[in-house]
Amino acid sequence: MPTEKPVERVREKAEIVDGEGLRRAITRIAHEIIERNDGAKDLVLVGIRTRGVPLAERLARKIREFEGVEPPVGALDITLYRDDLQMIAHQPVVSGTDVPTGINDKIVVLVDDVLYTGRTVRAALDELIDLGRPKAIQLAVIVDRGHREIPIRADFVGKNVPTSRREVIMVHVNEVDDMDGVSIGEILG
Amino acid sequence: MASPLCIRGGRVLDPSRGIDRVQDLWIANGLIAGLGEDAPQDVRSHPKAEVVPVQGAVICPGLVDIHVHLREPGQEEKETIETGTRAAARGGFTAIACMPNTTPPLDDRPRIEYVIRRAREAALAKVYPIAAVTRGQMGETLTEIEDLIEAGAVAVSDDGKPVRNAEIMRRALELTRPLGVPVIQHAEDPDLKGDGVMHEGWTSTRLGMKGIPDAAESVMVARDALLAELTGGHVHVAHVSAGRSVEIIRRAKARGIRMTAETAPHYLLLTDEAVEGYDPRTKMNPPLRGARDRDALIEAVVDGTIDCLATDHAPHTEIEKDSDFDSAPFGIVGLETALGIYLKALVEPKHLSLPELILRLTVNPLRVLGLPGGTLEAGAPADLAVFDPARRWTVRAAEFKSMGRNMPFEGWELPGQVLLTMLGGRVTHRAEGTLASAR
Amino acid sequence: MIGTRKDLLGIEDLSSEEIVSILDTARTFREVLDRPIPKVPSLRGLTAANLFFESSTRTRLSFELAEKRLSADTVNFQTSGSSVSKGESLKDTARNIEAMGIHLVVIRHSASGAPHYLARNLDAGVINAGDGTHEHPTQGLLDLFTIRERRGKIAGLRVAIIGDVTHSRVARSNIWGLTKLGASVTIAGPATMMPMEVERFGVRVARSVEEAIEGADVVNILRIQLERQRGTLYSSLREYARVYGVTSKRLERAKPDVMVMHPGPMNRGIEIAQDVADGKHSVILEQVTNGVAVRMAVLYLLAGHKAAGESAPEPSTTETKKAHGEPSLHPRR
Numbered sequence: 001m002p003t004e005k006p007v008e009r010v011r012e013k014a015e016i017v018d019g020e021g022l023r024r025a026i027t028r029i030a031h032e033i034i035e036r037n038d039g040a041k042d043l044v045l046v047g048i049r050t051r052g053v054p055l056a057e058r059l060a061r062k063i064r065e066f067e068g069v070e071p072p073v074g075a076l077d078i079t080l081y082r083d084d085l086q087m088i089a090h091q092p093v094v095s096g097t098d099v100p101t102g103i104n105d106k107i108v109v110l111v112d113d114v115l116y117t118g119r120t121v122r123a124a125l126d127e128l129i130d131l132g133r134p135k136a137i138q139l140a141v142i143v144d145r146g147h148r149e150i151p152i153r154a155d156f157v158g159k160n161v162p163t164s165r166r167e168v169i170m171v172h173v174n175e176v177d178d179m180d181g182v183s184i185g186e187i188l189g
Numbered sequence: 190m191a192s193p194l195c196i197r198g199g200r201v202l203d204p205s206r207g208i209d210r211v212q213d214l215w216i217a218n219g220l221i222a223g224l225g226e227d228a229p230q231d232v233r234s235h236p237k238a239e240v241v242p243v244q245g246a247v248i249c250p251g252l253v254d255i256h257v258h259l260r261e262p263g264q265e266e267k268e269t270i271e272t273g274t275r276a277a278a279r280g281g282f283t284a285i286a287c288m289p290n291t292t293p294p295l296d297d298r299p300r301i302e303y304v305i306r307r308a309r310e311a312a313l314a315k316v317y318p319i320a321a322v323t324r325g326q327m328g329e330t331l332t333e334i335e336d337l338i339e340a341g342a343v344a345v346s347d348d349g350k351p352v353r354n355a356e357i358m359r360r361a362l363e364l365t366r367p368l369g370v371p372v373i374q375h376a377e378d379p380d381l382k383g384d385g386v387m388h389e390g391w392t393s394t395r396l397g398m399k400g401i402p403d404a405a406e407s408v409m410v411a412r413d414a415l416l417a418e419l420t421g422g423h424v425h426v427a428h429v430s431a432g433r434s435v436e437i438i439r440r441a442k443a444r445g446i447r448m449t450a451e452t453a454p455h456y457l458l459l460t461d462e463a464v465e466g467y468d469p470r471t472k473m474n475p476p477l478r479g480a481r482d483r484d485a486l487i488e489a490v491v492d493g494t495i496d497c498l499a500t501d502h503a504p505h506t507e508i509e510k511d512s513d514f515d516s517a518p519f520g521i522v523g524l525e526t527a528l529g530i531y532l533k534a535l536v537e538p539k540h541l542s543l544p545e546l547i548l549r550l551t552v553n554p555l556r557v558l559g560l561p562g563g564t565l566e567a568g569a570p571a572d573l574a575v576f577d578p579a580r581r582w583t584v585r586a587a588e589f590k591s592m593g594r595n596m597p598f599e600g601w602e603l604p605g606q607v608l609l610t611m612l613g614g615r616v617t618h619r620a621e622g623t624l625a626s627a628r
Numbered sequence: 629m630i631g632t633r634k635d636l637l638g639i640e641d642l643s644s645e646e647i648v649s650i651l652d653t654a655r656t657f658r659e660v661l662d663r664p665i666p667k668v669p670s671l672r673g674l675t676a677a678n679l680f681f682e683s684s685t686r687t688r689l690s691f692e693l694a695e696k697r698l699s700a701d702t703v704n705f706q707t708s709g710s711s712v713s714k715g716e717s718l719k720d721t722a723r724n725i726e727a728m729g730i731h732l733v734v735i736r737h738s739a740s741g742a743p744h745y746l747a748r749n750l751d752a753g754v755i756n757a758g759d760g761t762h763e764h765p766t767q768g769l770l771d772l773f774t775i776r777e778r779r780g781k782i783a784g785l786r787v788a789i790i791g792d793v794t795h796s797r798v799a800r801s802n803i804w805g806l807t808k809l810g811a812s813v814t815i816a817g818p819a820t821m822m823p824m825e826v827e828r829f830g831v832r833v834a835r836s837v838e839e840a841i842e843g844a845d846v847v848n849i850l851r852i853q854l855e856r857q858r859g860t861l862y863s864s865l866r867e868y869a870r871v872y873g874v875t876s877k878r879l880e881r882a883k884p885d886v887m888v889m890h891p892g893p894m895n896r897g898i899e900i901a902q903d904v905a906d907g908k909h910s911v912i913l914e915q916v917t918n919g920v921a922v923r924m925a926v927l928y929l930l931a932g933h934k935a936a937g938e939s940a941p942e943p944s945t946t947e948t949k950k951a952h953g954e955p956s957l958h959p960r961r
Contacts, residue, residue: 080660080668080928094656130665394823395640397740397762397797467741513718515739515760 010168010185017159019180022142022171025158026055029140030062032156037107042135043071044103048078048112048124049095054175055142056111074099076110081123103132109156113171115141118152143182145169192237193217194614199243199575203250204548205564214248216571219614223567243575246608249547250563251283251314251572253554254524256348256373256427256451256499259285259316262303263292268504268592270304273524274313276502276591278617280524281574281607284315284555284562289326290349296321296332301340313617315572317343317558322361322372328353334364343558346373348427351409353379358413362422369559371425371449374413376434377475381405386515388461388476396464398514403431403482406475410434414441414448425557426450428501430475432485439494449557451499454523454530455597456486463597469510469517470597473503490549491540497553498546500527504593522593526584528576529603536578537604543578571614574607582606634933635747635754636926638763639804647805651773653925654918658777661697661921671700671931676732677725679705680757681718684736686892686916687757687767691734694923703730718742722749732927735759740797753930761795767891768801770922772809774915775846778887783810788840788882789831790874791850791899792821792861798891799850803829816840817850817872820861837872844882848889849874852899865898875901879909887911 017025034040040063047056053075064070077097110124121139128137140156145163161169161184168185194216201212201224214221215228217235222228232238254277260268268276270287277285287304289295295304301318308316320342324330326349334345345365352358352374361372382405387393389400410426414437417424426438429452441448455473460480463471471477489495503520510517523530531550535541541549551563565573584601586594610618630646639647660668676695680688688704695702705721718737722745725733732753735743740760747754758764776782787806793799793815806813807830815826816834827833834840841847852868862868879886888900888909896902904910 077656080656080670082670094653096656096659098659126669130667131663389824391825391828394825394828395800397760397800399761400824467744508719511719513737513739513742513745515741516718 009188010170011188012170012183012185013167015181015183016161017182022158022173022180022182025142026058027062029156029158030059030066033059033109033138033140034063034067036138036155040067040069040071042106043109044074044099044101044106044134045071045109045111046074046076046099046103046124046128048076048110048120051113051171051173051176052076052111054173055113056109059109059111059140072101074101074103076124076127078120078123078127081127083119083123097127097131099131103128103134105133105135107136107138108134109138109140111140113142113173114169115139115144115152115154115157116147116169117149119149121152122150142171143169191218192239193222193232193235195233195238195240196248196573196575197240197242199246199248201248201565202544202547203565204544205250205552206566208565209544214565214573216611216614219571221565221567221569221571224565227567241609243608245579246575246577247543248565248573248575250551250565251574251610251612252281252528252547252550253284253563254282254500254502254527254550255286255317255497255554255558256453257285257287257502257524258290258504258520259287259304260291260504261307262300266506266592270307270316271311271313272590272592273502273504274308274311274316275618276522276524276589277314278610278612279590279607280526281528281576281610281618282314282524283572283574283610283612283617284317285524286317286319286343286558288319288346288348289321290347294321294326295319295342296324296326296337298333298336298340301337301342305341312612312615314612317341317560319344319346319348319373321345322347322352323357326350328357331357331360331364334361335368338368338370342370343560344370344373344425346375346427348373348375351375351377351379355412355416359416359420362416362420362424366420366422371423371557373425373427374409375427376406376409376413376429378405378408381408386472386476387464388478390461390479392461392464396467398464401474401476403433403478406431407433407437410437414438414446417441417448418444418446421447423447423449428453428456428475428499429486429489429495430456430478430482432478432482435485435489435494439489442494449496450489450494451497451554451557452486452490452495453499453501454527454534455521457483457490457534458530459483459597464514467514468597469512469514470521470595470599472514472517472519473501473521474519487535487540490535496549497557498527498531498549499554500524502591502593504591505595506592507594510595521596522589522591523596524591525589526596526598526603528607529582529584529605530598532578532605533603571611573611575609576605576607578605580604580606580608630929631932633930635743635756636765636930637743637747637754637756639765639768639801639808640763642808644808647769647772647808650769650922650925650929651776653929654769654773654922655777657697657924657928658918658921660924661917667697667699669699670928671695671698674731674931675701675703675729676734676927677703677705677728677730677752678757679721679725679733679735679737681735681737681742682758684758687736687919690916690919691755691757691766691923693920694927697920698924698927700732700927703728718745722746725752726750732930753933755926755930758797761797761800763801763804764797764891765801766919766923766926767798768805769926770915770919771798771802771848771889771891772805773918773922774889774911775887777918778911779845782806785811785845786843786883787811787813787846787848788834788844789813789815789848789850790837790840790872791817792852793817793826793850794821794823795853796850802848803831807831814840814844818862818868837874838878838881841874841878842881844886846887846889847874847879847882848891849900851891851893852895865895869898873897873899873901874904876903876907879904889915892916
């Protein structure tokens, strides 16, 4: 996930899920997606950049392991849909949205690493609706840390982790961070 | 007699007589009474004699600027004779010559007399009017030059514009020759200048501005040198900006042609690179040129090819200059910054000594016009300036006495603050908080 | 950095990194333009004003589309220019803009430096849509984008620019952009239309249009504007077309996959032959489409300036790159 508020400096406190734990959570979520949707037909997994994308790819491969068919994967960049322009100065280059197969009449499973206030998902929903007309949209996250500010809920959750506002949840994925796992940190200053 | 005045402890610089020493300067009845013990006894021992101590400051003859635009009559929103002469006094000037491109132009007797009278009323500096060469400055028919000179004009010029027509220039030179006055030429070929707004060179290419090639000036200088040779008349080239013009003037002088020349402070310090950013306060005509031109001009000032230093003080309203570069009028003010800039450009880098600089700001300009003055000898009018070469001051347009604020030196630190200016023994400018008189 | 700039006045002021940043962002917006709903809400609530003191249908439309596709509100100032002196209308218009709370101003003006004047006097961001003969940065950027999208790079390409360089702001912007990104630029045109010391841009001046086109990857043809001169620079359009017009025959000297570009509007049969304008090498229409995407990128990147200035966050450290946050709760501005 691109830094949206690159202000705070963070001190890592503890690892709450190790690499094995993360991979098991992904496996379980894949099963749940299949169960909920009676198979993998018409599924499109759309990862919210940055870490949502490798997570979506892993889920897609797991679903192929179990169902024999791999749903297409897309990437969503919500930078253009955010409601705060001040971030442009710090991350001007937009990495791009790429959903090659389209989403009309599909079941879109949005994939993200952490669900917090819900604003990122809201921006993702706005963008998805501009890209086409899906049959349904579901949400899969590795960690739900609470403190929702708008009425958004995840359909598939890896782990619920209650946190305070001074804390930060960091999901590490091998493809981006050279390790797998989830840790919790504290905002300094 | 009224109380005499003694300016004490200053370095008296009188280049007209080669004097450069620390000495008392005595003034009585509006005239110089003498230096030190040369002043008459009854002046020096007068019971009511006032003493003004000026430790460390230079006393010189009042400066003379033979190229000023006073804008009155007709454009009093830009400057009046009063505000212009007040600005002159602040700059250390006691005499200026004003150009005729007013509205209406100074092309007949009553207008010359008007300027003289208004200047006398303001009593802040001597004003020598320059009359137009052609009626309305339209370049077609000559004015009544003899009548205008008789009325008090000291030269003729169509400045603002060139005398474009060579035949008219020739005749003007022929008519002025017996009168002993010059034709002052704003040297510019209008076709080569075209719509140009700055010097034509790499900077104008980069900024996408229409350029004025230096040839626009030097072709005219060359032409006028030959016409001066043909007629034996005296042509004075105003505001020289280009190195090539200097070469032509030098050769003309060597041939005995009666060609004199002046330049303005900004050409010795700035180049066309100053136009970067499109600030209209760097827009004037002729424009700021390249580094080689600037260096050639400095050399010419030193070797006398350029006879004297002027300002081309050209006030405009803030509204006019607060716009994009193309729309803004040409011209910057200069009376209040001239001494400082000349000190910075010529004396500080040791191109000229201080007496050599003062010569070019007093004796030489008067000589171009064939006028007396520029001296501190006993019996001369007490027209003088006191300035401190070591005292630095910051240029703030808001403090100007001129109504014009348009110049590119805002915030610059310059040497040589003018402390006191006197015209005929009367104070026309006193810098605040600097000098006190003691009985 | 481009995201912290208030204005875009010229490509001369940009670093090569900033140019690449704009081109990368433009690519994203190019993708947006292909969507069923070719619109994003990024500039919602911001107002952009298009001040066109010189008439121009195509550039103004391009900017207007770009603004609307970003969900900004747009207003257009059109000045007749004849009754009011140029300086007066510029100053007064600037005051009006300030009073109306406009965030971004796009200006085209016949005086070089007019956008600089506005940028100095307005808090709003100023985008130069063409000032006198100085620069037309968004045109330069869209030309660079067009080349890069087709060729994948700019560095090392041989680009020929043909025409009246003295009076062309498009040429200047292109030259700055191409040289900063490492292309090798050759220009050709009548000697009366070559500005003084033009080699200092880092370009080669060819002696003929044939020499310039020789081996070129890109040929960018400038519009000849005889109405701008007072007739002293070149004798006739016919003469110009004969000596400098880019014809198929002349184009044969270029590389086989040469790209032919033109900022428009074209004088068909004069600076560009009819069959070249419509031929297989021409990417002129692509330039137009790319223009909207590039202008969206510029508007988007400059819009962040004011907001960034207000909250001024520190740049992120390596640890915080792994930290997660959510979009801010703060209302815009």
